[in-house]
Amino acid sequence: MKVPTEPVLRARALGVGYRDRQVIHALDLRIEPGSVTALVGPNGSGKSTLLHALARVLTPTDGVVELDGTPITSQRSVAVARRLALLPQSALAPPGATVTEVVDQGRYPRTGALGMLRRGPDDAVREALGLTGLEDLARTPVAQLSGGQRQRVWIAMALAQQTDLLLLDEPTTYLDVRHQLDLMELVVRLRDEQGKTIVMVLHDLNQAARHADRIVALRDGRILADGPPAEVLTPRVLHEVFDIDALVLTDPVTSRPMFVAR
Amino acid sequence: MYRSLVVAAGAAALLAAALLTSLAVGAATLSPPELLLALTDPQHPVHVSALHVRLPRALLGAVAGAGLAAAGVLLQDALGNPVAGPELLGVSSGAAVVAATATVLHLPVPLQVLPLLSLAGALAAGLVVVLAVGPGSGPGASTRVVLVGAAVTAACGGVVVAVIGLGTEGDVVLLMRYLLGSLSARGWNDLAVVALGVVPALLAALLLTRSVAALRLGDHVATGLGVSVARVRLMALLVASLAAATVAAICGPVAYVALLAPHVARAAAGTTSTPLVLLVAAPVGSTLLVVADLASRTAFYPVEVPVGIATTLVGVPLLALLTLRGRPA
Ligand SMILES: Nc1ncnc2c1ncn2[C@@H]1O[C@H](COP(=O)(O)OP(=O)(O)OP(=O)(O)O)[C@@H](O)[C@H]1O
Ligand SMILES: [Mg+2]
Numbered sequence: 239m240k241v242p243t244e245p246v247l248r249a250r251a252l253g254v255g256y257r258d259r260q261v262i263h264a265l266d267l268r269i270e271p272g273s274v275t276a277l278v279g280p281n282g283s284g285k286s287t288l289l290h291a292l293a294r295v296l297t298p299t300d301g302v303v304e305l306d307g308t309p310i311t312s313q314r315s316v317a318v319a320r321r322l323a324l325l326p327q328s329a330l331a332p333p334g335a336t337v338t339e340v341v342d343q344g345r346y347p348r349t350g351a352l353g354m355l356r357r358g359p360d361d362a363v364r365e366a367l368g369l370t371g372l373e374d375l376a377r378t379p380v381a382q383l384s385g386g387q388r389q390r391v392w393i394a395m396a397l398a399q400q401t402d403l404l405l406l407d408e409p410t411t412y413l414d415v416r417h418q419l420d421l422m423e424l425v426v427r428l429r430d431e432q433g434k435t436i437v438m439v440l441h442d443l444n445q446a447a448r449h450a451d452r453i454v455a456l457r458d459g460r461i462l463a464d465g466p467p468a469e470v471l472t473p474r475v476l477h478e479v480f481d482i483d484a485l486v487l488t489d490p491v492t493s494r495p496m497f498v499a500r
Numbered sequence: 501m502y503r504s505l506v507v508a509a510g511a512a513a514l515l516a517a518a519l520l521t522s523l524a525v526g527a528a529t530l531s532p533p534e535l536l537l538a539l540t541d542p543q544h545p546v547h548v549s550a551l552h553v554r555l556p557r558a559l560l561g562a563v564a565g566a567g568l569a570a571a572g573v574l575l576q577d578a579l580g581n582p583v584a585g586p587e588l589l590g591v592s593s594g595a596a597v598v599a600a601t602a603t604v605l606h607l608p609v610p611l612q613v614l615p616l617l618s619l620a621g622a623l624a625a626g627l628v629v630v631l632a633v634g635p636g637s638g639p640g641a642s643t644r645v646v647l648v649g650a651a652v653t654a655a656c657g658g659v660v661v662a663v664i665g666l667g668t669e670g671d672v673v674l675l676m677r678y679l680l681g682s683l684s685a686r687g688w689n690d691l692a693v694v695a696l697g698v699v700p701a702l703l704a705a706l707l708l709t710r711s712v713a714a715l716r717l718g719d720h721v722a723t724g725l726g727v728s729v730a731r732v733r734l735m736a737l738l739v740a741s742l743a744a745a746t747v748a749a750i751c752g753p754v755a756y757v758a759l760l761a762p763h764v765a766r767a768a769a770g771t772t773s774t775p776l777v778l779l780v781a782a783p784v785g786s787t788l789l790v791v792a793d794l795a796s797r798t799a800f801y802p803v804e805v806p807v808g809i810a811t812t813l814v815g816v817p818l819l820a821l822l823t824l825r826g827r828p829a
Binding site: 290293294295314315316317318319320323324326329330332333334335336339340342343344346347349395399 | 713714717718720725766771772
């Protein structure tokens, strides 16, 4: 039904590793513009490694990552940062830095070396603080925040980058149910209203099935299943990827698949 | 932002006051109108002393202090190490090796050329440390700087001690000026050398601060923001070495100014944003050094204490105070 589009982000025969250890093996992946993709898989399956390679933070050992059809490592890093923002799984909270100071770093690719001479946080920073519900914490040192509040700071920083592509590594960790829902709704809204492309690592499979257009299941650095939630969230795939015995039902609210472990 | 600018202006005002006091106080203490007369009227009895001794010395303190502060800001934020300072780079020990060798072995080096040779020694030590550290991850880079810097400092220290062993007592007195930091008997030439190193370093530091600020978020996040992490960290270390090496070559080791000025700036301006911290730390560093120098030559008048000792005496309690308030880091 959908006209095939050019992928914004594409991995071709991608291999990624650390020193002597190969983590991702000959992986092919196309990310379509304006889609929400959930990356799932067991701990250590290579989700973060893949995301880092897609974001050119890790250099592949084999193959290539293409952004807008050109190898991402041949593009200027600042230019890439204007197209693509990465939320890492664990980020360093600089001692003493306030929420606004950290979120303001997201403006780096847009403001250049003398960006500090600006008057203060710009509209993008204020908007990002608003979208993540951090207005009241704007002047609080990040080190004094709770885990969930801190997670929202990193999300706000990625949003402040104002990129069309967002790569989010476990964005819902540490968040309470309310904020998880808010974030998932925000992701869907960014896709619908601004046509953004989102790739996110999720551990909650029901959350992935509920909010993503597509689920990519990874195990041992290889893609075992890839498709719409109804095709991926099946007893067979859940067994192959996670070694679990599951019952798959239809979510009465969204009519999407959901699972319960037996 | 606003508060930082106010604090920076305040620090600049303090610096101006410190400079004026430093010019006015000495063997002959002058009132402000007298000072103006002494500086402008060649017939005035203290004209030479005011224009060619006190003025370059005070300005040297201001320029060197700003350079040390900038080195401290760059090192602390680029390495993610709140107690980093130019001591890590081994620059003053590199300068000391050259100075000691030239003095003790009575090498035929004209007095005006010696500072330049010392500068070469200081830069060489700094470069060895920076290049041996190489590119690499944040916490790892910080540890490697500490280790390589300690090795270079120890090696240079050994050479200096060995060379001193060959010299006479007179040589050692001469050497004091390099082994203990001092601004005493520095003239316009010395000021020119320091300014030639420090002014470009300050400008480069200003251009680097926004990238260095991103390094504080960790290498992965910084790379994601488009920062060339390895290049920025290398540049920051090189610029810090340039500033610290020129100061070390002319003034010797002046402890604590580079370490403290950034912390005082963070506490006073209420921010840890690298660009704003640099903006405030520069005048703070200048003021610290000018005041320390003033104290070092007046406290036990007519005996002068090397300013390196004065900055240590002021620095240690100030550092303790900041630590107790939980402000550094
Ligand atoms: N910096 C590193 N150096 C060496 N090995 C690493 C490094 N980071 C990850 N690995 C290894 O790569 C493999 C994949 O790790 P990765 O972080 O990509 O997994 P993941 O799927 O994101 O897991 P999780 O669900 O726990 O976040 C793991 O076996 C891990 O040990
Ligand atoms: Mg992970």
